[in-house]
Amino acid sequence: MGSSDIVDFIPLIGFGLLLTVLTAFLWYVCKPRNHHSLRSVAILVLGDIGRSPRMMYHAQSFAENGFVTDIVGYRGSDLTPALERLPRVQARYLPEPPIIVKFLPFVVAAPIKIIHQVVSILLVLLVYIEKPPEFLVVQNPPSIPSLALVQLVGRIRGSKVIIDWHNLGYSILALKVGEKHPFVRIYKWFEATFGYSAYAHLFVTHAMRDHLVKEWDLQGHKVVLHDRPPRHFHRSSAQETHELFRKIQPLIASQKGLSDFLPKYSAPYSTPFTHTTREKSTLSPTISRAVASSALHSHRAIVSSQPNTPPAEGLPNYTEIRAPVLRPDRPALLVSSTSWTPDEDFSILLEALGMYESRARELEATGGSPLPKLLAIVTGKGPMKKKYMEEVGFLQRSWKWVRCISLWLEAEDYPTLLGAADLGVSLHSSSSGLDLPMKVVDMFGCGLPVCALNFSCLDELVKHGKNGVVFNDASELAEQLEASG
Structure with a gap:
């Protein structure tokens, strides 16, 4: 047999090896196993686990009720301290795609990322978690490919699939590309097909449950679970506020335009507040x-x-x-948490802050009762952050009464900031009109008065004039800021 004949057999040999490996893998994942492990759950978050508070709270609740809990997702922000302390919880982090993918054209990089993601998730759910979990919980959105993958794993391992409906994935995509885009129709079909049937469906609102049952005829148990704040959230004491601003003093000092805005302070005896x-x-x-x-x-x-030691000179x-x-001379503190995405219109807050500035100048000029200075701290990360913060930097060059800064805090510091603030603002408008802002729940848990942007099902959470106030545009928000001052 000549060398050319051997070369001709190389593709066949390669295919044979690939088929052998694939057969071995399918045998491993499909072979008869013991019954799934009772009182166990795997929770899939197709994103940064630390930025998915509802899923972390699910994991904490399962673990505190005796379940062996695996939470699967990407590494990024820290987990909540309460979750990290639980011995029954294990975080299983998915690997990021190879760095070289970033330098490839989109048409090449996109399929590689998807394949990498699918393989990574299947390896964790089918191989690394050795005993089949009793329950398999998945966050939606995103829907692709997670809904299809958990349905597949549920069939292979005998796990009961629970879908936690936070929102509708196709509605978020529609904000970016338009409702009539073919990708939106494909996404909606995928979401409806693989989300149609599950052991149980969890919903953040009654409105979402009613809509999906009517439109998609969901099969399985259906339960509305309104978000609740963690037990450790509370109104911050002056001591806690003092320690927080001592801790984040370097972050505050690095912000432009604050040195002549905040009252003078001297650590460790004083902070701006x-x-x-x-x-x-x-x-x-x-x-x-x-x-x-x-x-x-x-x-x-x-x-x-x-x-016998004389005091320093x-x-x-x-x-x-x-x-x-x-401090009596502290500025009023406003906090808003945002994902910097199109379903949270930051321009509303920016316009309202400009109106507050104009009103404060007007009262100063006419000798009226002055408004307090206002510091707005915006937390969160997202794609539109750079654009809006550049606009903020330009506007506040001429502002005297208002400053707006963006901070990213550790998970343990976020509730302390909420509890120390004077007012919380929610700009969440919901791409589907069917979900509720978790940030408002956190604010309520910290005893923080809330101003929330109005949308269709907000009244399931915020009752205007009772547990908060609702605004429809920037002018209404500006009036509420002035009234709270």
Whole structure:
């Protein structure tokens, strides 16, 4: 047999090897197994796990009720501390596509990314999680390819599929490319086909449940689970506010335009929002030492100088530092969390802040009751952040009463910021008109007054004039900002 004959057999040999590997893989995943592991669940998040609070809360609830819990998704933001502490929870991170894919043309890179994603998910759900889970929970959207994959895995491993309907994926795509685009029709067909049947469907609103049952005739148990804030969310004390702004002081200091806007402060005794009151000692050295020794049993922190050590030149000799209190000259603090996507119109807040600035200048000029300075802190990441923050930077060059900055906080600091704020603003409008903003739930949990942009099913969460106020445009929001000031 000549060398040319061997070359002719190479494709056949390669195909044979590929067929062998594929057969071995299918035998492994489809071979008879023991019954699925009772009291176990795998939760699939096709995104950054740390930026999916509802799914993390699901994982926490399962684990606290005795379920062995695997949460599958991409690495990024930190998990909530409460979730990380639970011994029954294991985060299984999906690998990112090879770096070289970023440099390939889109028509080549897109199929590679999809294939990589499908293979990665199947490996985790079929191989790395050795015992078949009793339940398989998937977040929707995104729908492609996750809905099809969990249906496949559910059939192979005998797991009960639960779909958590956060929103409708095709409606989000329609915001980007238009409702009549063929991709939107394909996406809607995919979502309806693979989301039609499941062991159970969870919904964030009654409106979404009613719509999907009517339009797609969903099969399986149907349960509405309104989001609830975590148990540890609460109104922040002055001490907690003080510690937070001490911690994020470098982030605040790095923001342009704040040095002449915020009141002067000196760490660690003061922040732009809090300060400690200090009293000069009138006690004898003996009494000072006695009081200092009992400091652990007091609600105040005592700092005692050694009796024979003279105070540093030019500094007062303080021996008692009281707990932090809120500063009377602090600016009003507004917080808004956004994903910087088209279904959250940041221009509404920006326009309202401009109106607040104009009104504050008008009152200053006419001698009316002045409005407080207003600092708006916007948290979150997303594709439109750079565009809007550049616009903010341009506008506030001429602003005197208002500043707006963007921060990304650790998960443990976010509720403290909400609890320290004076007002929360939600710009969520919902691409489908059927979901509710989780950020408002978090704000309620922290005792924060809320202004929310109105849309069709918002009244399932925010009752105007009862637990918050609703606005329809920038002028209404500006009026609410002024009234809260």
